[in-house]
Amino acid sequence: MATSSINSTNSSTSSQVSTDVYNRVQQTMASQTSAAAKLNASITKDQTKLSALGQLQSALASFQQIAAGLTGNGLSTSAASSAKTMLTASSTGTAKAGTYAIDVKQLAQGQFLTSDEFDSATTKIGAGATTTVKIDFGAAGGGKGFVNAAVASKTITIDSSNNTLDGIAAAFKAAGVDVKVVKGDDGQYSLSIAGQPGAANSMRISVSGDAALKNLLAFDPDGAQKLKQTSAAMDAILTVDGKEIKSASNTIKDTAIAGATLNLTATGKSDVTIAAGAGQIGDNLKALVSAYNDLNAKLLKLQKGDLKSDTALNQAISQMSMLLKTGGGSVSVTKLAAAGLSQDKDGNLVLDDKKLQAALAADSSAVSRLFTSDDKRGIADLLSSKAASLTSTNSVLTKETTLTSNEITSLNGKKATMTKALTAQANALAALYTAQAQTGAGSALTAGTGKGTGTLFDMLG
Template sequence: MATSSINTATTSGSSTLSTDVYNRVQKTMSAQNGAATKLNAALKADQTKLSGLGQLKSALSAFQTLAGSLSGGGLSTSASVSSKSVLTASSSGAAKAGTYALDIKQLAQGQFLTSDAFAAADSKLGSGALSTVKIDFGTADSKGFTLNGSTASKSITIDSSNNTLAGIAAALKAAGVDAQVVKDEDGKYALALNGASGAANSMRISVSGDAALKSLLSFDPDGTQKLKQGAAASDAVLTVNGKQLTSASNTLDKAIAGLTLKLTGTGKTDVTVTQDASQIGSNLKSFVSAYNELNKKLQALQKGDLKGDTALNQTLSQFSTLIKSGGGVSQSALAAAGLGQDSNGNLVLDDKKLQAALTSDAGALSKLFTNDGRGLADLLAAQAGSLSGDSSALKRETTLVSKEITSITAKRSSLSKALTAQATALAALYTAQAQTGSGSAINGSSGSAGTLFDMLG
């Protein structure tokens, strides 16, 4: 009898099954695919939604930071840098005039991992058995691996539908992990994972299920490392006027109050902050650009990962209402200063009207946007904070979806164990029947103790 090379358990201790037995097991087990398919679909949908909610929170946070930093004298300050190869600085907040000495000792970077190389990106890897790739995030140092409490672990399902380099990369991307297939100088393909920057974003990767995938993807900073690490996750390290700071990102908005610093290299530089009324126009344009970036992201999420989502719809509605009403800020004054809105909900700024308003009364113009919490930028910053805060619909949905993912993952694990046990029993039964020439395993035969499913309990 011909044999199959697919590894599975048998009662004889052999590592292979006959093709006939394997096909019979596969045919009988195919009826069980529905439950697994539903769980996989539910998990993928929840992972997609969680990723979308994370993108929404990130977009709101970025806009809140810029809009909130326009408070006080932030509209009229400017910043210059003595060494632009080290960093750039923009003033969008209440930075105090003066000179700040900075020394950039180390840039933040993300962990970079690569797999073994293969001849093709679409070649099947392993048997295609249902497998789970779990990625934990934390800090890897001499003390061991410490989980990052603010970043939830991710679980990615790999089976016969996506057990290729390209399929694994796509599944990782869908779960919010930056992964891609790269081609080396020898023309071979490998999986590459780029972690988020910051020492607390190191990855620990474990695999349950297919042994081939475990051998390909496992990475434990304290143990087995099948993936190769090209770069370790690290924080940016710098001093500001002699005080040392660390940051998971190379963009810092709290190192100097009211300034946004973007680190580009290591070395020393001075940042000088001055009061400059002409900066008002430039910062208003940055504010409009930031709002439009937020609106673009909201529109994309509405058409994609968060279509019909309550938290997103609430965000769109509240921002739209605030922009159209002005929130107590004179609409006619805003229009006279050149601020309007197009049909897509984007803010538009008429430069001629803006310059005229600046020439006429720069102080009055500034108060339209920042005025002890009552300006348009103040109100929008507060709205962004409220929509992403601890009592927001966004927070509640994120918590709920995270719990659902945990529950589904547990159910998938239980189902996987049950199906494995059933397949093992089927293989043993069919192998025994093949050796004795007994009757049908599914329907039973005369004199049998019952059907297959009676035997399985």
């Protein structure tokens, strides 16, 4: 007789049941599994939205960085790398003209930890006793004490409501730690924990409570390690004209070259050339137009896809576009058009190079003031400020992201509870149906017509 397996919630073992019994369990629980499917669909929908909101945040932040670099004296200054596959550079206008020799010896990276593997992401781990997980951040080794006082420790509680891989990952995420449940090629599930870049952001995880969770999660970079470290937290290390610089991030602003930002992508050597003069204005305006059009393309893609009708996205599209249509009340749109800048029907910026070069030849300072001014009222100033406000702590985007993240945590908690209940019910049904098959008893739902046998609900009660 063919058999299937239904797992127990309280044991790693499973009892073998016939295919007929398995199919009867599925049929009886159809309505409950439908509810579970709807819950899973809601989680997937929210996760998709959260990812899309992250893409929106990233797109706005990337544009803001470029726009901010072209304000002030940055509009007439450029920074170029001789090896763009290794690093890119931008100038804010205060960098001194010249060529700088850069040697990137090491990129910054975050610590990466993985856990033991399990057959399921919803398997209960341990007895469910309340367990406290504390994560400290600091630099491993060195003998100067581990804790980085600049980064607050995080405390996470695990109990019977979330002592599964899914539950643990949700609890860590709620505390601001990047954790994912990963399914390997062999079908096994494990936790993947990613730390922030920088040597001082190494994680030390201490666990008090359930022994099984301690054996799963405890990690001391200078001591006992239950989690496996696949990469250590490291700083970026580079030299600028022979002087060594260390950075927790691969984006290095001002400290490597004053007035310039370096974005490191690979190790190796490159020369960075800083150039200044009115001739740079045209090239920098083209860079601004290109950056804005990249942003606009991303916004439109999200609007047609994962963020259709989303409030934060629509706000970003309308407010950025409105600045270009009105000049923010401080910039003449007519003068912008005369300098060659306009918008097409899709909201993209169009730069007429002939008009631009003619305007620059006539009065490059006047063109520059259209885009950036001492009172920060040029169109580049306004676009940079608007992008920053759209991603600020109090922005609609940030609030939406927080609400969506909290909803995912809540839904994962409901999923864990539902999984436990449905698994218990499925096991009870399997036991009942198997017993009936062996004894030739009556209906699966009534357990026969004899008195005192009891119903399925009596058994589950």
